[in-house]
Amino acid sequence: MTNYKPTESELEILSILWEFGPSTVKFVNDKLNEKKEVGYTTTLKIMQIMFDKKLISREKLGRSHIYKSKIKKDETQGILLEKILETAFSGSASKLIMQALGRSKTSKKEIEEIKKYIEKIERGQDGAQ
Amino acid sequence: MTNYKPTESELEILSILWEFGPSTVKFVNDKLNEKKEVGYTTTLKIMQIMFDKKLISREKLGRSHIYKSKIKKDETQGILLEKILETAFSGSASKLIMQALGRSKTSKKEIEEIKKYIEKIERGQDGAQ
DNA sequence: CTTAAACTACGAAACTTTTCGTAATTTGAT
DNA sequence: ATCAAATTACGAAAAGTTTCGTAGTTTAAG
Numbered sequence: 001m002t003n004y005k006p007t008e009s010e011l012e013i014l015s016i017l018w019e020f021g022p023s024t025v026k027f028v029n030d031k032l033n034e035k036k037e038v039g040y041t042t043t044l045k046i047m048q049i050m051f052d053k054k055l056i057s058r059e060k061l062g063r064s065h066i067y068k069s070k071i072k073k074d075e076t077q078g079i080l081l082e083k084i085l086e087t088a089f090s091g092s093a094s095k096l097i098m099q100a101l102g103r104s105k106t107s108k109k110e111i112e113e114i115k116k117y118i119e120k121i122e123r124g125q126d127g128a129q
Numbered sequence: 130m131t132n133y134k135p136t137e138s139e140l141e142i143l144s145i146l147w148e149f150g151p152s153t154v155k156f157v158n159d160k161l162n163e164k165k166e167v168g169y170t171t172t173l174k175i176m177q178i179m180f181d182k183k184l185i186s187r188e189k190l191g192r193s194h195i196y197k198s199k200i201k202k203d204e205t206q207g208i209l210l211e212k213i214l215e216t217a218f219s220g221s222a223s224k225l226i227m228q229a230l231g232r233s234k235t236s237k238k239e240i241e242e243i244k245k246y247i248e249k250i251e252r253g254q255d256g257a258q
Numbered sequence: 259c260t261t262a263a264a265c266t267a268c269g270a271a272a273c274t275t276t277t278c279g280t281a282a283t284t285t286g287a288t
Numbered sequence: 289a290t291c292a293a294a295t296t297a298c299g300a301a302a303a304g305t306t307t308c309g310t311a312g313t314t315t316a317a318g
Contacts, residue, residue, distance in 0.1 A: 192315050
C-alpha cells in the first residue's frame with residue numbers, strides 16, 4: 001500500500017486532512033465547496049472508499065465520524081513527484097525544478113530557503129556521479 | 130484547449146513524440162513496449178483519440194500516418210506542475226522544489242545548473258527559459 | 259493487376275473513478 | 289420516549305479511460 005498514488009479526488013481530501021487535521025465529512029465537504037461544487041454524499045462516498053482502502057482512519061464522535069489521514073504528506077508528495085518526473089520530465093529533477101522556479105512567482109524568501117537547502121546538500125552527502 | 134491535462138496514457142505517448150519527434154504508431158508502440166506491454170491497437174486507438182482532441186496532428190506517408198505533438202512540452206509540464214502544486218503542496222513552490230531536491234539522486238552538474246538558474250532569477254528578470 | 263502484409267477505423271467490453279439518490283441509522287433536543 | 293435533523297450506508301448510474309477484437313483499407317512488391 002506504500003507507493004499508492006491517490007486519485008484526484010482522494011488527493012483533494014487528503015490535502016484538507018493534512019492541512020486542518022482530523023475532520024468530519026461535513027467539514028471536508030465544506031472546504032471542497034470553497035473551490036468547486038461537490039455533493040455531500042459524493043464526498044462521503046469517496047471518504048468511505050478511502051477508509052476501505054485504509055488511506056484514512058476514523059473514529060466515532062457523536063453521530064458522525066472524525067476522519068484522519070493514515071498516509072504521510074511527504075511520502076505522497078514524493079510518489080507524485082516521482083511519477084511526474086518519469087512521465088513528463090524523463091527523470092530529470094533539474095528540469096522539473098527549473099520549470100517550477102520559472103513559472104511560479106516564487107518569493108525572495110522562498111528562493112533563499114532553496115539556496116540554503118542546496119548548500120546543505122552540497123556540504124553533506126552529495127548526489128551520484 | 131490550453132490547460133488540458135493529458136491522461137496517463139496520453140502523456141506517455143506525448144513524451145515519446147517530444148523526445149523522438151514525429152513518429153508512426155508502430156514506432157510509438159515499440160517505444161512504449163520497452164517499458165510495459167501494450168497492444169498495437171491500444172496505442173493506435175489512443176493516438177486516434179488524441180488526434181480527435183487535437184493534441185497531435187498527423188500526416189499521411191505511404192500507408193501509415195506520422196503523428197506529431199501539437200502541444201508544447203514546457204506548457205504541459207507547467208500544467209502538470211501547477212496541478213500538483215495546488216493539490217499536494219498547497220501552492221508552495223519551494224516545498225515542491227525541496228522535496229524534489231531531497232528525494233532524487235541529483236547530480237552535481239544538475240545542482241550547478243539549478244544554482245545558475247537561481248542566480249539568473251535573483252539578478253532580475255524572472256520568467257522562464 | 260493481384261494480393262499479402264501493414265495499417266487504420268471503430269465499436270464495444272472492461273476498468274476506474276465520480277456522482278447521486280434513497281434508505282437506514284443515530285442522536286440531541288424536547 | 290419521541291422524533292426531526294444529521295449522518296451514514298450503499299447500490300447503481302454516469303463519466304472517463306484503456307484495452308482489444310474484428311473488419312476494412314491501402315500499398316508495396318511480384
